[in-house]
Amino acid sequence: MAENPAYPVGLRLTGRRVVVLGGGQVAQRRLPALIAAGADIHLVSPEATPSVEAMADAGEITWHRRGYAEGDLATAWYALIATSDTDANTRASAEAEAHRVWCVRSDDADAATAWTPATGSSEGVTVAVLTTEARGRDPRHTAAIRDAVVEGLRDGTLVAPHHRTRTPGVALVGGGPGDPDLITVRGRRLLAEADVVIADRLGPRDLLAELPPHVEVIDAAKIPYGRFMAQEAINDALIEHARRGKSVVRLKGGDPYVFGRGMEELQALAEAGIPCTVVPGISSxxxxxxxxxxxxxxxxxxxxxxxxxxxxxxxxxxxxxxxxxxxxxxxxxxxxxxxxxxxxxxxxxxxxxxxxxxxxxxxxxxxxxxxxxxxxxxxxxxxxxxxxxxxxxxxxxxxxxxxxxxxxxx
Known part of the structure; x- marks a missing residue:
């Protein structure tokens, strides 16, 4: 193969025939993503791991309990070759080439016509990382890059602003017991995307320091027997800012529903026709x-x-x-x-x-x-x-x- 970088592309495999040769650990790792893609998956292997067998028993894949035979890849759109039989792998790879089937080989990346990237997803975005060359590939480094990007998107430390119009609304986010690291990944990401944050005293206060300068923070602290913002005023503030087209996060301590008034806020938003997302939190x-x-x-x-x-x-x-x-x-x-x-x-x-x-x-x-x-x-x-x-x-x-x-x- 020429020493050129791979051309990245996303395959739409819904309802299309995908052939997987080999039912071992490689197939066990790759099959869930193919199942999620909606592919018509045919596994060709005399044996399979218990997890792969469970996928067949559940009807998620069709298992042909035999070794590779000429013609298995003739009508496939995509093939994953992952057997321990080098000769069978070579013959299957040649068949895939002859029928112009994109083919991944777990035993010999140089002989493959496609490579599987390290992938991860966050809120409708799929991150795929490929090494530029087959020779000298470092899967751990590739996976580390993937993990860093996905984690950054999930926890809000890597902010990618939306440039299309977002649907305004409110997220009731449980901030956890106090340690900022104990907020959920989804809660932290929603905070990073917020325009307005209405925060309780018991919410993880350190997270507020991470917010961009343009974010408006409203103190809804309910200090026992001291100053407080009436619940009705909190409800009104949530509705008002959402109606202005803002993305609003109601940051609460613990879980929104455990001795909080999250349901009252949800009911007020529902009556006002404001969409609301509830993000559970770790209860104290x-x-x-x-x-x-x-x-x-x-x-x-x-x-x-x-x-x-x-x-x-x-x-x-x-x-x-x-x-x-x-x-x-x-x-x-x-x-x-x-x-x-x-x-x-x-x-x-x-x-x-x-x-x-x-x-x-x-x-x-x-x-x-x-x-x-x-x-x-x-x-x-x-x-x-x-x-x-x-x-x-x-x-x-x-x-x-x-x-x-x-x-x-x-």
Missing amino acids: SISVPGAAGIPVTHRGVAHEFTVVSGHVAPDDERSLVDWPSLAKLTGTLVVLMGVDKIGRIAETLVANGKSPDTPVALVQEGTTAAQRRVDATLATVADTVVAQDVKPPAVIVIGEVVGVGPRGTV
């Missing part, structure tokens, strides 16, 4: 205990965990929590927004049968650089919160799992 109810070395469930210790809001006391008529029933459970109890009510919560649990010696852990500013863990029991937690000056936000874990893991896990 699980992640913060985990970061502090506490598993919310553990074999032989806790087979269930319950997450409750402690923003109103057990004796408050607004409370919807059945505290007497919770006291009878043997699993883990996770309380959010309950630092200032933990004394009355502990009293209620003990009064309804929970042992006063039940371990309690309070994890303040979980997953951030300021994280700290304070341990107590139901009998001592009220005094401990005062003595240790525990402040919100803090996640409270009640149950035997508090003593399972090593202290200080990060």
